[in-house]
Amino acid sequence: MIRLMLIALAFATAAFAVEPDEMLEDPILEARAREISQELRCLVCQNENIDDSNAELARDLRLLVRERLTEGDSDEQVVAYVVHRYGEYVLLRPTLSAKNLILWLTGPFLLILGGILAVLFVRGRAGATPDGLSADEEARLKQLLDE
Amino acid sequence: MTAELGHFTLILAFIIALAQSIVPLIGAHKGWSDWMRIAGPAAQVQFVLVGISFAMLTVAFVTSDFSLWLVANNSHSTKPMLYKITGVWGNHEGSMLLWVSILALFGAMVAVWGGNLPPSLKARVLSVQAMIGAAFYAFILFTSNPFMRLARPPMDGEGLNPLLQDPGLAFHPPFLYLGYVGLSMAFSFAVAALIEGRVDAAWARWVRPWTLAAWLFLTIGIGLGSWWAYYELGWGGWWFWDPVENASFMPWLVAAALLHSAIVVEKRDALKSWTILLAILAFSFSLIGTFIVRSGVITSVHAFANDPERGVFILIILAVAIGGALTLYTLRAPMLKTTAVFGMVSRESALVMNNLLLTVSAAVVFVGTIWPLVAEMTTGAKISVGAPFFNLAFTPFVIALAVILPIGAMLPWKRGNLTRAAQPLWGAVALSVTLGAVVWAVQTGGRVMAPIGVALATWVVAGALADFGQRVKLFRAPAAESARRARNLPGGDWGKMIAHVGFGLTIFGIATITAWELEDIRTMQVGDSVTLRQYDIRFDGVDQVRGPNYVAQQGTFTLITDGREIATLHPEKRIYPVEAMPTTEAAINQSLTRDVYVVLGDQQDDGGWAVRSYIKPFANWIWIGTIIMGLGGVVSLTDRRFRVAAPGHKPLNAVPAE
Numbered sequence: 001m002i003r004l005m006l007i008a009l010a011f012a013t014a015a016f017a018v019e020p021d022e023m024l025e026d027p028i029l030e031a032r033a034r035e036i037s038q039e040l041r042c043l044v045c046q047n048e049n050i051d052d053s054n055a056e057l058a059r060d061l062r063l064l065v066r067e068r069l070t071e072g073d074s075d076e077q078v079v080a081y082v083v084h085r086y087g088e089y090v091l092l093r094p095t096l097s098a099k100n101l102i103l104w105l106t107g108p109f110l111l112i113l114g115g116i117l118a119v120l121f122v123r124g125r126a127g128a129t130p131d132g133l134s135a136d137e138e139a140r141l142k143q144l145l146d147e
Numbered sequence: 148m149t150a151e152l153g154h155f156t157l158i159l160a161f162i163i164a165l166a167q168s169i170v171p172l173i174g175a176h177k178g179w180s181d182w183m184r185i186a187g188p189a190a191q192v193q194f195v196l197v198g199i200s201f202a203m204l205t206v207a208f209v210t211s212d213f214s215l216w217l218v219a220n221n222s223h224s225t226k227p228m229l230y231k232i233t234g235v236w237g238n239h240e241g242s243m244l245l246w247v248s249i250l251a252l253f254g255a256m257v258a259v260w261g262g263n264l265p266p267s268l269k270a271r272v273l274s275v276q277a278m279i280g281a282a283f284y285a286f287i288l289f290t291s292n293p294f295m296r297l298a299r300p301p302m303d304g305e306g307l308n309p310l311l312q313d314p315g316l317a318f319h320p321p322f323l324y325l326g327y328v329g330l331s332m333a334f335s336f337a338v339a340a341l342i343e344g345r346v347d348a349a350w351a352r353w354v355r356p357w358t359l360a361a362w363l364f365l366t367i368g369i370g371l372g373s374w375w376a377y378y379e380l381g382w383g384g385w386w387f388w389d390p391v392e393n394a395s396f397m398p399w400l401v402a403a404a405l406l407h408s409a410i411v412v413e414k415r416d417a418l419k420s421w422t423i424l425l426a427i428l429a430f431s432f433s434l435i436g437t438f439i440v441r442s443g444v445i446t447s448v449h450a451f452a453n454d455p456e457r458g459v460f461i462l463i464i465l466a467v468a469i470g471g472a473l474t475l476y477t478l479r480a481p482m483l484k485t486t487a488v489f490g491m492v493s494r495e496s497a498l499v500m501n502n503l504l505l506t507v508s509a510a511v512v513f514v515g516t517i518w519p520l521v522a523e524m525t526t527g528a529k530i531s532v533g534a535p536f537f538n539l540a541f542t543p544f545v546i547a548l549a550v551i552l553p554i555g556a557m558l559p560w561k562r563g564n565l566t567r568a569a570q571p572l573w574g575a576v577a578l579s580v581t582l583g584a585v586v587w588a589v590q591t592g593g594r595v596m597a598p599i600g601v602a603l604a605t606w607v608v609a610g611a612l613a614d615f616g617q618r619v620k621l622f623r624a625p626a627a628e629s630a631r632r633a634r635n636l637p638g639g640d641w642g643k644m645i646a647h648v649g650f651g652l653t654i655f656g657i658a659t660i661t662a663w664e665l666e667d668i669r670t671m672q673v674g675d676s677v678t679l680r681q682y683d684i685r686f687d688g689v690d691q692v693r694g695p696n697y698v699a700q701q702g703t704f705t706l707i708t709d710g711r712e713i714a715t716l717h718p719e720k721r722i723y724p725v726e727a728m729p730t731t732e733a734a735i736n737q738s739l740t741r742d743v744y745v746v747l748g749d750q751q752d753d754g755g756w757a758v759r760s761y762i763k764p765f766a767n768w769i770w771i772g773t774i775i776m777g778l779g780g781v782v783s784l785t786d787r788r789f790r791v792a793a794p795g796h797k798p799l800n801a802v803p804a805e
Contacts, residue, residue: 019757049534052382092531093535107507110510122496
């Protein structure tokens with residue numbers, strides 16, 4: 001009996017990410033909601049966005065996003081609103097701000113630095129002469145040429 | 148008794164590893180051949196001992212010996228046999244034992260097949276290998292003993308996480324470990340070469356097959372994991388940029404770079420110092436990956452050992468291994484001088500570009516993975532770095548790589564001419580631009596991703612084929628002549644073509660599924676149909692079914708196209724009573740052009756069911772491409788030159804027969 005109750009309970013709590021009942025009538029608005037949802041983190045989950053998450057809190061956030069959209073907010077305004085309430089932690093793509101500069105600039109910086117080093121290296125190789133002949137080889141060559 | 152035997156042999160293996168890490172190293176330094184020769188037998192004995200230990204743990208799982216803490220916590224008597232066996236590594240302790248067993252296996256393989264290695268190099272390689280082994284034996288024995296007994300064994304076990312009870316995931320860790328640990332060979336060879344102070348073509352010829360093997364196992368492992376995520380985690384996502392996925396992806400990227408740079412060392416005796424550095428970095432990323440997964444520092448779904456004490460232990464291993472190797476590198480690397488000469492336009496330069504893009508992209512993944520941790524430690528700010536960041540920051544590197552690949556692959560060594568090298572590629576250019584344009588024109592409102600992806604994929608695949616055609620003089624010589632040339636083409640060249648084609652196909656799969664996926668979410672009553680493109684999906688009802696260790700609500704859907712019923716789909720919502728955990732099992736109708744993917748949700752108040760259905764175009768090409776890439780690795784491994792002793796490398800210090 002207990003086991004059956006457990007099963008029933010588990011089934012009841014196994015939610016379903018975006019539920020049909022939370023979707024907006026307007027397909028364009030709904031599409032925008034989905035796009036925004038994929039950029040926002042489910043705060044109680046491990047590396048999951050609110051669009052994919054089954055958590056209750058993620059559902060609340062999805063509803064919040066849709067509520068703001070129906071009230072006429074732009075995408076940026078919706079995100080700003082959510083960030084204002086929950087902090088930058090909700091952003092799966094951190095802002096391009098001073099404190100995240102390293103995160104965003106590592107790629108371009110290393111690419112440029114590595115590119116310069118690579119070009120210098122290859123130019124060095126292109127300019128280099130193959131190992132010169134040793135003294136013995138020079139002598140041998142001279143001897144052969146003289147013959 | 149079996150568990151005690153396993154524990155005992157594990158301790159013995161630890162002791163042997165300690166001896167193996169010290170004695171041959173001294174021997175190689177002093178030139179004492181008998182001390183050096185200990186390494187071989189020691190590596191083999193070590194493998195046998197740890198093999199027995201692993202077998203004993205497997206026996207405990209198979210026989211459901213719940214007097215073992217590990218078995219009691221991670222297994223259950225009703226679990227199918229397959230998952231009892233794979234449950235051995237479905238937990239922290241067992242997976243570490245698997246890790247170190249594979250490490251010992253690789254060591255034993257060098258001992259057995261390393262006959263043509265210079266004895267001092269062989270001794271040093273095995274010694275370094277044993278040092279890594281000793282560190283991990285100590286880690287297992289002191290912090291993660293799998294053979295701990297319980298004073299009062301329970302009647303039955305706790306079960307295994309149902310998500311792990313799946314063939315895709317069951318075999319994913321062993322492949323990943325073969326890859327991670329395979330890179331330890333490249334590491335050991337690099338460190339041994341630094342100690343020896345010599346890197347030559349023969350060294351590269353020795354390192355390349357190990358790297359190739361490690362890379363191909365990683366490729367398969369990552370592919371399996373991604374495929375599992377696709378059908379098991381719910382909505383058909385196949386890559387989440389989860390820290391644990393990144394942990395396997397970073398070594399893969401660096402290993403791919405290493406594979407290519409080792410070719411330059413082998414053929415041209417250049418990039419030696421860089422290749423050594425890559426070998427060290429590749430294994431460092433493997434260790435960091437292990438650290439990320441095991442310590443729980445960066446928590447994720449996969450981190451089943453959230454134990455800081457273990458984290459500190461691994462951190463020490465990490466610091467000593469990476470720090471030590473890099474210190475040795477800075478001391479010794481200046482000795483490695485490149486004498487080769489090559490021009491700006493040459494295969495060498497192209498491979499330098501390849502290495503630049505691969506390593507910088509790995510660095511981007513690395514920074515993205517650890518940034519939340521670094522930011523929190525330095526400024527206290529809680530920050531998330533997820534898929535949207537990686538998609539934006541990583542993708543340009545793949546695009547750049549795909550653009551230069553076909554050209555670079557055709558450039559001649561030393562000095563090339565861009566116009567001449569590009570000659571056979573004009574067909575590929577035309578084809579890819581045309582296909583890209585067609586896609587651009589045909590698709591309505593799709594993303595720019597699709598035409599670019601299709602053009603790039605075509606370019607890479609057609610480029611690889613054009614290169615191959617060039618090599619065998621296809622259409623320029625009689626067919627028989629081309630066939631003869633193809634037969635005589637070295638395995639390495641075949642492997643190159645196949646792997647590059649695989650890479651192109653994966654790009655194709657990723658671009659098309661990303662751009663053209665179609666989704667529908669709705670409440671369906673029994674008898675309702677939903678139409679997606681040319682498909683009708685009819686909902687026929689839900690039944691209760693029982694599995695061996697779960698119960699499920701199983702939906703029945705009929706897939707209809709052109710008025711014909713082409714398939715019946717059974718998505719399930721399962722519940723595993725032992726673990727009290729629900730899982731969703733999507734139903735997928737697969738084909739080469741699209742997957743129809745149906746997920747059953749909850750029953751709604753009005754009696755209908757929430758249903759998600761998708762058309763996922765060309766989804767399977769992601770994994771077909773991955774498999775082909777791996778196949779390229781296998782074919783490359785058959786190359787004759789890896790089995791033939793390197794020329795001019797007679798065994799030194801040979802001992803006369805007694």
